[in-house]
Amino acid sequence: MPATTMSKAEREQGHARVFDLSEHSLRELNQALHKLTPGSNETAWEVLHPRGSHSVAVGVDQPVTIDVRGSVGYYCAGMNDGAAITVHGSAGPGVGENMMSGSIVIKGDASQYAGATGRGGLLVIEGNASSRCGISMKGIDIVVHGNIGHMSAFMAQSGNLVVLGDAGDALGDSIYEARLFVRGKVESLGADCIAKEMRPEHIELLQGLLDKAGVTGVKASEFKRYGSARKLYNFNIDNADAY
Amino acid sequence: MCGIVGLFLKDKALEPKLGAMLSEMLVSLSDRGPDSAGIAIYGASSKNETKITIQSARPERDFRGLDVELAKAIGAPVSLAAKSTHAVIRTAPDKVDAAREALQTLRPDVRIMGAGEAVEIYKEVGLPEAVVDRFEVRAMTGTHGIGHTRMATESAVTTMGAHPFSTGADQCLVHNGSLSNHNNVRRELIRDGMTFETENDTEVAAAYLSNRMAHGKNLGEALEGTLSDLDGFFTFVVGTKNGFGVVRDPIACKPAVMAETDQYVAFGSEYRALTKLPGIDNARVWEPEPATVYFWEH
Numbered sequence: 001m002p003a004t005t006m007s008k009a010e011r012e013q014g015h016a017r018v019f020d021l022s023e024h025s026l027r028e029l030n031q032a033l034h035k036l037t038p039g040s041n042e043t044a045w046e047v048l049h050p051r052g053s054h055s056v057a058v059g060v061d062q063p064v065t066i067d068v069r070g071s072v073g074y075y076c077a078g079m080n081d082g083a084a085i086t087v088h089g090s091a092g093p094g095v096g097e098n099m100m101s102g103s104i105v106i107k108g109d110a111s112q113y114a115g116a117t118g119r120g121g122l123l124v125i126e127g128n129a130s131s132r133c134g135i136s137m138k139g140i141d142i143v144v145h146g147n148i149g150h151m152s153a154f155m156a157q158s159g160n161l162v163v164l165g166d167a168g169d170a171l172g173d174s175i176y177e178a179r180l181f182v183r184g185k186v187e188s189l190g191a192d193c194i195a196k197e198m199r200p201e202h203i204e205l206l207q208g209l210l211d212k213a214g215v216t217g218v219k220a221s222e223f224k225r226y227g228s229a230r231k232l233y234n235f236n237i238d239n240a241d242a243y
Numbered sequence: 244m245c246g247i248v249g250l251f252l253k254d255k256a257l258e259p260k261l262g263a264m265l266s267e268m269l270v271s272l273s274d275r276g277p278d279s280a281g282i283a284i285y286g287a288s289s290k291n292e293t294k295i296t297i298q299s300a301r302p303e304r305d306f307r308g309l310d311v312e313l314a315k316a317i318g319a320p321v322s323l324a325a326k327s328t329h330a331v332i333r334t335a336p337d338k339v340d341a342a343r344e345a346l347q348t349l350r351p352d353v354r355i356m357g358a359g360e361a362v363e364i365y366k367e368v369g370l371p372e373a374v375v376d377r378f379e380v381r382a383m384t385g386t387h388g389i390g391h392t393r394m395a396t397e398s399a400v401t402t403m404g405a406h407p408f409s410t411g412a413d414q415c416l417v418h419n420g421s422l423s424n425h426n427n428v429r430r431e432l433i434r435d436g437m438t439f440e441t442e443n444d445t446e447v448a449a450a451y452l453s454n455r456m457a458h459g460k461n462l463g464e465a466l467e468g469t470l471s472d473l474d475g476f477f478t479f480v481v482g483t484k485n486g487f488g489v490v491r492d493p494i495a496c497k498p499a500v501m502a503e504t505d506q507y508v509a510f511g512s513e514y515r516a517l518t519k520l521p522g523i524d525n526a527r528v529w530e531p532e533p534a535t536v537y538f539w540e541h
Contacts (some may be wrong), residue, residue: 052515071514071528090528092514093498111498111530130530131495149495150533 016044016067026053036062052092057085063102077104080121096123099140112149115142118159124213131168134161137178143213153180154190162209164218172226176233180226181206183218192232196225244394245419246272246512247406249480251387251487251539254506257521262383266375268509268516269390273371275512276394279405280374281366283415283482284388288361293339293412295332296356296364297346298402302328305350316345327377328402329356329365336360354402354440357409361386361484364415366405386541389482391417397425398443408446410437411453413484418445419497419512420476428473448473452481466490466536480510481538488538495533502526508539 019029029047036042045066050056054074057066060083068076071089081100090108099118106114109127116132118140125133125142131149134142134156143162150168153161156178166184173190179202180193189195198221206220231239248268252258262284269280299305302325310323310332319338324331334342339358346353356364365378371392375381391406398404407415422428425444428451433439437450451473455465462481466488469479478497481488489510491499502509502517504526511517514528531537 051518052513071518073513073515090514092500108528109530111500112496131533150493 016046017042018046018048020048021051021053021056022049026055030055030058033057033060033062033064033066036060036064038062040064050089054092057083060085060102071108080104090127091125096121096140099123109146110144115140118142120159122209122212128165134159134178137161141209141212143209143215145215147184150187151190153178153193156180160205160209162206162213162223164215172228174232175226175228177228179205181209181220181223182226183223186224186226189226192229193226194229196227198223198225244275245406246275246392246516247390247417247419247478247480247510248272248512248516249387249389249417249482249487249489249510251508252385252506253508257506258386259384261385261388263381264520265388265390266371266381267519268511269371269392270375271516271518272392272512276392277370278393278395278400279366279368279402280371280390280392281364281405281407281417282375282378282380282388282390283357283362283364283407283409283417284380284383284385285361285413285482285484286363286383286385288359288484290360291335292333293336293358293360294363295334295339295342295358296329296362297332298329298354298356298366299350299352300328300402301352302330305353306330309350312349313342313345316349317341326365326379328367329378331363357407357415359409359413359484362409362413362415362482364407364409366391366407367402368400368405386485387482387487389415389417389480389487396421397445398441401441403441404443406445407482408443408449410446410450411456414449414453414456414482416445416449416452416479416481418448419478420492422448422473422475422477424474444475448477448479456483462486462488462540463536463538466538470534478512483540486538486540488536489531490536491531491533493534499531500528501531501537502528 047068050070052073056072056076058078061081063082066085068087073092075094077085078097082102086105091110093112096104097116099121101120103122105124110125110129113132114129115123116135123142125144128146129148133148133152135154137156137159139159141160147165153172157176163182167186169187170190172193203220306325310321314321322333406417409415422444425447452465478491
């Protein structure tokens with residue numbers, strides 16, 4: 001039986017704490033999540049009727065699971081530090097912004113700048129992500145089952161961005177040390193981003209990420225790797241045209 | 244910020260609810276722009292009649308007796324239906340220019356919001372809730388409509404600075420974003436005979452589309468032109484007598500979500516605006532691509 005057809009009482013018997021956003025405010029939800037302390041028994045949460053609300057489950061810093069039943073607006077699961085958050089719908093701009101650790105799974109699509117500035121953890125988008133996915137990422141791993149939009153991984157510093165579909169224009173513009181793996185077509189590469197050789201250690205790393213993201217039927221060898229040519233790290237007047 | 248919405252009905256059974264649905268969508272985005280709000284609704288149209296939506300800051304003074312005076316001035320029957328600060332004047336299509344001219348003399352303080360066979364435009368300073376209540380938008384019937392709630396950046400918070408902007412018969416536009424080359428484009432359009440009511444950047448975008456369509460382009464082609472000729476940030480939602488279009492600039496940092504079912508095509512700045520539409524859980528929901536024109540026609 002899909003969870004959405006279960007009654008509240010039935011779900012609570014399964015020990016998930018159910019929070020219905022058509023009955024309670026977003027602030028009540030986030031405050032309840034922020035009050036969690038290490039060792040709390042309230043380890044499973046379910047959020048109903050998010051209806052595109054902003055900032056659902058931001059700033060959670062305990063290793064709980066949170067299932068959001070429906071689509072969310074801006075900044076869902078931002079700053080996540082240890083929780084396993086699943087959105088059973090699509091996410092608006094800035095999902096998982098500045099994640100520290102834990103995981104976020106979006107069953108649908110994600111809008112702009114998914115995983116922006118993320119420092120750690122795993123963000124999985126089972127649909128498509130739009131523009132600026134992984135912008136300024138700093139250690140997060142992002143796996144997108146579909147396509148990503150333009151200017152993704154702009155100024156990406158570290159971490160891994162894995163795309164099973166295609167990437168839009170200017171991928172990895174001004175990239176530092178993040179690794180980008182794209183299985184489909186790349187519309188264009190940004191300044192200082194180049195295709196690189198897939199060595200055995202990259203295949204191994206990528207296979208590990210695909211496994212962690214629950215991707216099956218796709219081989220690491222089907223991807224191309226992109227990264228920094230390292231020519232724009234320091235300003236050099238001869239490179240002025242590349243900026 | 245600003246919030247914009249649009250709704251294009253495919254299912255005639257929903258037409259009596261257009262005003263209510265569009266109002267709900269707009270009110271849900273109130274926190275994207277508290278300065279002013281507006282809505283354009285395409286209702287029943289007749290080839291024998293043109294509607295002119297007018298506005299006055301002093302409606303009790305300006306609207307009283309206006310139908311009789313205007314009919315006398317243009318030598319044709321005129322009806323007037325007042326709703327708060329706005330009124331819809333109905334007259335013969337070939338008398339519209341004469342009516343516009345006569346209005347300037349008869350009621351110099353009255354502003355024209357727009358004109359056409361189908362469109363009615365209502366916009367005022369204030370929150371969406373207050374604006375849709377004031378003009379009884381929820382009770383309105385129609386085939387399609389667009390709405391806007393404004394957080395002003397490029398020009399003053401006034402009734403005339405509110406969206407939608409209408410610069411051609413049955414044409415109107417709402418905009419989230421800001422244009423940087425609007426002064427130059429305005430000058431070029433003035434040279435080509437277009438007239439402007441405000442210093443607002445969005446009015447330039449509306450006039451640009453009207454101008455291109457006056458030069459024989461269809462809505463889709465006119466929207467395509469914005470991508471090369473307008474500089475700045477924009478998500479536009481546009482209405483014509485029987486059409487509805489959407490375009491985002493190539494950077495596409497202004498948010499946009501669309502939904503389509505057998506019954507309608509809907510646009511919202513955010514998904515929040517769409518959550519109460521019928522059948523939304525099974526609708527095709529997507530983010531419109533940058534630099535890509537979408538349009539539908541009845």
